[in-house]
Amino acid sequence: MNIRLITLFIILSLAACVQAPVFKAGNYASIQSNYPIVKVNGVDVEPVYSLDIDAGENSLVIIYNTYQYDYHCSFTWEAMAATAYEVTDQENREPLTLYRWVRKNGLWAIRMDPVHPLRCVRDAR
């Protein structure tokens, strides 16, 4: 009985892992990054990992840190309203990639429509 309850608890917990994104009211999208966002539409900002952004064209600079260099990666893309985006390192040609994040179900999300950085500028640390 206890094992069944524990199993049920684990299944329910796992099935609730992927939450539907919540968007700011209005014409907004959201972005999450595994690495610090330091510039938004040309304006320097304190490093942040998540943002609400206006739908439409956006540009971000995100820093991928390594022990030898910092890579300042610039993204420009057309954000759709009520859409979640995510930036992560995915062993692609450039250190970071921007994806459209789509909740598939409670267990997993899918990463769609990769956008590669326009450039990644390398600075020695």
Place this chain on the structure above:
Amino acid sequence: MLYGSMLSVHAASPVDGVSSVTDRDIRESAIAFVNTSTTPGLEGATISLDKADRQSEQWRASLGFAAEFTLRDHIYNGFWGLAAIGGSLSDKIDLIGDAGQPVHLDITRNVVALRGSLGLSFPINEYFKLRPYLSLIVSDMRSNTIVDGLIIPVPASNTTTSVTFDTSAQMLSTVGTIDALYSRWYGDNRLELVAEYNLIYTDSFSSDNPILSTIAWNHTVQAKSRYSGPTDLTTEGRPWRWNGYVNYTSYISNDTISLGYKNFFDVGGGLDWEINIKPLDWFGWQALGIRAGVIIGQDVDGFNVGLTAR
């Protein structure tokens, strides 16, 4: 990574006589079997072996996954892995008895194990990273040994007979691993190189065979290379990539007599389906693949087929 595969090996093992087999050989053989089945990075395989004085079939398979996860505000990332592992060995060895008679050893070993890994990944630059991690492995091994041809002294006569031993051992292994990973893109193609070193401490307990209540230190190295490129294939809107690989594995500390081999090359290729999902909204699962390869070595040859996930 997720592995389910099979491998086959051929080994050379000059074993002169029953009296030359020591307790140490028995211990090392059992621990070598468990280590070759469960150590991280050694993946799934099936090996068959065919020499005049030794024939064996060994397979190992695992179902598991390993991935990095981001630790915000740190340059290093975390690394974790979990795997359930199974392996089996059928080892037939011909020896010469102390009285010069032929003695045939028929050893069957089976192991099931669980492995958990946790560590860190240090990106040195965009191409190169170091990844040290620790793994804990709990294994349950069962052995059945039939010795055919032993001479049991009986008054007024000598009788050649067959003896069967059943033994079991539970092993707790701690493995320290360091991976050095290098990758580089050439157009749409990608080269990946990995060097891996494992230091394995095994604590073995056996209630029915005191020889197997022991501790052991072992180490292995692997060098892996992989080259991949795009294809025109897509499924559910997701692309497939081809890959070819060459891996070298060396069980440095094993005696050749333990399993009949110490090192081999694994050469093959496969296809990866770039599913690119994020389970539990926590870690990336980029690709699900199939692969097939051949095993080539001085003392071993065989093949492997399997599934991979990364």
